[in-house]
Amino acid sequence: MADPAAICPWHLPVWQSLTTRDRQPHAFLFGGPAGIGKRRFAEAFADWLLCLKPRPGAACGECRSCQLRLAGSHPDRLLIEPEEEGKAIRIDAVRQLADFMAQTAQQGGRKVVMLHPAEAMNLNAANALLKSLEEPTAETYLLLITDQPSRLLPTIRSRCQVLSLTAPGHAEARSWLAAQLPELDTGQHDALLLMAGGAPLRALQLQTMDAAALRRQVVEGVKSLLKREESASRLAETWTAVPLELLADWFCDWTLDLLRLKTGAVERPLNGDMDKVLPYMARHVTVPALMEWQDWLLQHRGMILGKANLNRVMLIETLLIQWKQLMEKR
Numbered sequence: 030m031a032d033p034a035a036i037c038p039w040h041l042p043v044w045q046s047l048t049t050r051d052r053q054p055h056a057f058l059f060g061g062p063a064g065i066g067k068r069r070f071a072e073a074f075a076d077w078l079l080c081l082k083p084r085p086g087a088a089c090g091e092c093r094s095c096q097l098r099l100a101g102s103h104p105d106r107l108l109i110e111p112e113e114e115g116k117a118i119r120i121d122a123v124r125q126l127a128d129f130m131a132q133t134a135q136q137g138g139r140k141v142v143m144l145h146p147a148e149a150m151n152l153n154a155a156n157a158l159l160k161s162l163e164e165p166t167a168e169t170y171l172l173l174i175t176d177q178p179s180r181l182l183p184t185i186r187s188r189c190q191v192l193s194l195t196a197p198g199h200a201e202a203r204s205w206l207a208a209q210l211p212e213l214d215t216g217q218h219d220a221l222l223l224m225a226g227g228a229p230l231r232a233l234q235l236q237t238m239d240a241a242a243l244r245r246q247v248v249e250g251v252k253s254l255l256k257r258e259e260s261a262s263r264l265a266e267t268w269t270a271v272p273l274e275l276l277a278d279w280f281c282d283w284t285l286d287l288l289r290l291k292t293g294a295v296e297r298p299l300n301g302d303m304d305k306v307l308p309y310m311a312r313h314v315t316v317p318a319l320m321e322w323q324d325w326l327l328q329h330r331g332m333i334l335g336k337a338n339l340n341r342v343m344l345i346e347t348l349l350i351q352w353k354q355l356m357e358k359r
């Protein structure tokens with residue numbers, strides 16, 4: 030959608046300055062946290078670049094190019110992404126990109142390639158992309174999108190114009206989310222934003238996953254585990270609907286809260302639904318034990334995000350046993 034309304038309101042100042050300048054570099058890297066609207070921004074920018082009569086700030090919506098886009102297909106626009114979510118972008122995909130860039134534009138205007146998420150390129154793919162970046166084709170634009178710019182080759186980053194897109198402040202995020210989810214109350218909006226680390230589109234996605242209900246199930250489970258009313262193995266077997274990625278995120282958030290409580294950075298946990306459990310645990314854990322646990326947790330979170338082949342039940346059980354034993358370690 031080239032309609033600037035599709036762009037998140039907190040990105041409009043960047044959008045305005047980008048679409049009112051005379052010349053554009055041939056490669057962009059849109060970076061910033063996940064779930065803040067980078068993809069929407071890049072899509073709108075691709076539409077604007079392809080428009081044959083663009084105005085400052087908006088595609089015209091009427092030219093042949095805009096008509097093609099509104100009909101859902103534009104021959105001079107290519108999206109490169111992993112074949113399956115979470116998998117790598119391979120060299121074959123980047124070769125397809127190079128072929129596309131070498132062709133003449135079918136509509137006689139510009140060509141645009143979007144590559145998302147850019148950090149998913151494996152090394153061979155990244156090296157192949159470098160060639161395309163070094164030998165730009167006239168009127169052809171490459172838009173890379175990434176949550177993790179640091180995972181890209183520095184030689185790729187340095188050949189792109191890097192545009193860092195940021196999350197909105199809490200008040201703006203909350204009012205945006207309230208407009209999307211008017212059926213929820215402010216407390217629910219805040220809870221979603223907290224789980225999403227302040228990223229509004231991620232918060233919206235969490236709502237569609239019914240994350241709040243899953244979170245309640247996990248919080249209750251953790252409480253009964255610590256009270257010895259429930260075993261780690263039984264919880265691991267009953268949490269079948271909880272995505273591992275969410276589970277790892279929550280335990281990471283709770284661990285950060287424990288560290289903040291231990292170091293006196295906060296008096297109460299930021300995670301309000303754990304405001305009894307976490308202060309109790311903080312009194313019984315040591316900082317070295319927490320650091321060791323955090324290493325384990327981050328390592329396994331990385332494996333989960335990398336779609337490693339993990340035994341789900343066994344992983345949750347191990348996680349819960351370690352969490353419980355944290356208070357026994359010195």
Ligand SMILES: [Zn+2]
Binds near residue numbers: 090092095
């Ligand atoms: Zn147009």
